[in-house]
Amino acid sequence: MGSGKHYVLAAGGTGGHMVPAAALAAELTRRGHKVALLSDTRGARFPDLFDGVETRVVQAGRFSGGPVGWIKTVGLMLRGREQALQLYREFKPAAVIAFGGYASMPALMAAFSVKVPTIIHEQNAVLGRVNRLVAGRVSAIATSYDKVERLKPSHEKKTHLVGNPVREAxxxxxxxxxxxxxxxxxxxxxxxxxxxxxxxxxxxxxxxxxxxxxxxxxxxxxxxxxxxxxxxxxxxxxxxxxxxxxxxxxxxxxxxxxxxxxxxxxxxxxxxxxxxxxxxxxxxxxxxxxxxxxxxxxxxxxxxxxxxxxxxxxxxxxxxxxxxxxxxxxxxxxxxxxxxxxxxxVGRPDAVRDLADLVESIDADWASAGLGRAEPVKVRQGGEAFA
CATH class of the missing domain: 3.40.50.2000 (Glycogen Phosphorylase B;)
Structure with a gap:
């Protein structure tokens, strides 16, 4: 296992996404790594979970409201992607770990464009919408349940059952x-x-x-x-x-x-x-x-x-x-x-340990990461967006 690496966590600003992200942040910090957080405005204001962790707000939006709403969301996602890329240029993460929610999408789009390894964590027993959109592109998928609906059989080889991290208390x-x-x-x-x-x-x-x-x-x-x-x-x-x-x-x-x-x-x-x-x-x-x-x-x-x-x-x-x-x-x-x-x-008390082990097994080749040149993002209307 490595030590002293940088990792970026991305999560939508609800407790379901933020609590496991905070547990992982604490564990990675305990192991000697440095962590940064990308979230929306709600996540940036979440009480007490990410004290001492560098936090950046990224633009994001839901694909709703018909063509006009889609166009607006595409613009927000592209701005969020650029905000994430700016953090990556400064922070140089070894991997990006996303916990779902629309705020995680720009972070993943940016990571795909510069070939930074990515992990998604699914807290629920049904693969969430954002995680479904990116499951084919990420390096690894971490799940909380043995059986997860909407997870394609073709993704099983890169799927790891770790559980859902909870607070140490x-x-x-x-x-x-x-x-x-x-x-x-x-x-x-x-x-x-x-x-x-x-x-x-x-x-x-x-x-x-x-x-x-x-x-x-x-x-x-x-x-x-x-x-x-x-x-x-x-x-x-x-x-x-x-x-x-x-x-x-x-x-x-x-x-x-x-x-x-x-x-x-x-x-x-x-x-x-x-x-x-x-x-x-x-x-x-x-x-x-x-x-x-x-x-x-x-x-x-x-x-x-x-x-x-x-x-x-x-x-x-x-x-x-x-x-x-x-x-x-x-x-x-x-x-x-x-x-x-x-x-x-049916508890999985080693969830945060197992997720941190998975994160440490992912590394980035910064010589070929290409952080100075971002590839264009492709966005498909009708509710799907991906790098």
């Missing part, structure tokens, strides 16, 4: 036992909809928990992450039901909350699943129905099949259904601990 929970649940003890529930919250959880969960048998309901203690616009209604509902609850719009100490929880009620985003399986926490999952290619439903299959979670489609997510599933999970302490072990069994 979450990974540390794997070394701690599942919190014991005494027969009459406090039952701790964590409700989180991801970095942006989820209104459906705020609408259903308080009323669903209120339907639990009295002896169960009186043991509840809830931490609930809610959207700003929902927080007053959520607080009122819990108060009316007499359920102790802490409500917040953001949980900066999420690893500690995860350690505290007996059950998690959440969406099925890639980072959420990775953290649940790393920590070993049973869950009730409500996949986001509007997620691209329904990838959250695909994300939930592995942990649910293992017995570590129960998945409820949003159309069936009612207070009555939630109460029924909560009783199935929570009335038997032994069964709950078993579900936690099942969730833990």
């Amino acid at each position: 979450v990974l540390d929970l794997r070394l701690k036992p599942y919190p014991p649940l005494e027969e009459d003890g406090i039952f701790r529930v964590l409700v989180t909809g991801g970095s942006q919250g989820a209104s459906v959880l705020s609408e259903v969960v308080p009323d669903g928990l209120a339907l639990l048998p009295v002896h169960f309901r009186r043991r509840l203690q809830v931490t609930h992450q809610a959207r700003v616009e929902d927080i007053d209604d959520v607080r009122r509902k819990y108060a009316e039901h007499g359920i102790p609850a802490e409500i917040a719009t953001y949980l900066p100490d999420l690893p500690e909350r995860l350690a505290w929880a007996h059950v998690v009620i959440a969406r099925a985003g890639a980072s959420t699943i990775a953290e649940l399986t790393a920590a070993g926490r049973p869950a009730i999952l409500v996949p986001l129905p509007s997620a691209t290619d329904d990838h959250q439903t695909a994300n939930a299959r592995e942990i649910s099949a293992a017995g570590g979670a129960r998945t409820i489609p949003q159309r069936a997510f009612t207070p009555q259904e939630l109460a029924k599933q909560m009783q199935k999970l929570g009335l038997e302490p032994v069964g709950l601990a078993h579900a936690a072990a099942c969730a833990r069994s």
Whole structure:
């Protein structure tokens, strides 16, 4: 393995892309490498994840809005490509690692044009749109699941199962036992909809928990992450039901909350699943129905099949259904601990190590990289762009 190299990470500015990128950045830095980040304006403002890492904003856009929208997006992508090339000329990366999102596209276009090795990491169980566009061009594909939909068989030889990196504070929970649940003890529930919250959880969960048998309901203690616009209604509902609850719009100490929880009620985003399986926490999952290619439903299959979670489609997510599933999970302490072990069994705790090993195996020949001359970018209308 090499040391002291430069690597550029590219990621769209959502938690699902940024969290694994930040975990890799920390691991590569620990190994003595230098890392830079390319993202959009959201990623550049992401709290605390990339402290001390050089961050550049690149222009990017979605291929939508018909021909006029496509033309606008092409212009943004080309400007973003030039911004990425400027960083490459200064930073001379040994490889570019992209985590999806439209902001990663200009970074990859630039890397293709100057023949810098590239790796894409797919967090979900369905290959994302940008990753599908570039899969044939990249040097390697890293996946988080053994089975990934929309991944062509012709790409299998360069595909590596590594898992989805999580923050070190979450990974540390794997070394701690599942919190014991005494027969009459406090039952701790964590409700989180991801970095942006989820209104459906705020609408259903308080009323669903209120339907639990009295002896169960009186043991509840809830931490609930809610959207700003929902927080007053959520607080009122819990108060009316007499359920102790802490409500917040953001949980900066999420690893500690995860350690505290007996059950998690959440969406099925890639980072959420990775953290649940790393920590070993049973869950009730409500996949986001509007997620691209329904990838959250695909994300939930592995942990649910293992017995570590129960998945409820949003159309069936009612207070009555939630109460029924909560009783199935929570009335038997032994069964709950078993579900936690099942969730833990499908975790991939070495994800960041294995991804960093893959990155270090890729190198660039700077003598022939040609950073002074960029080849033209070809853009095909109708939703595809590539160098």
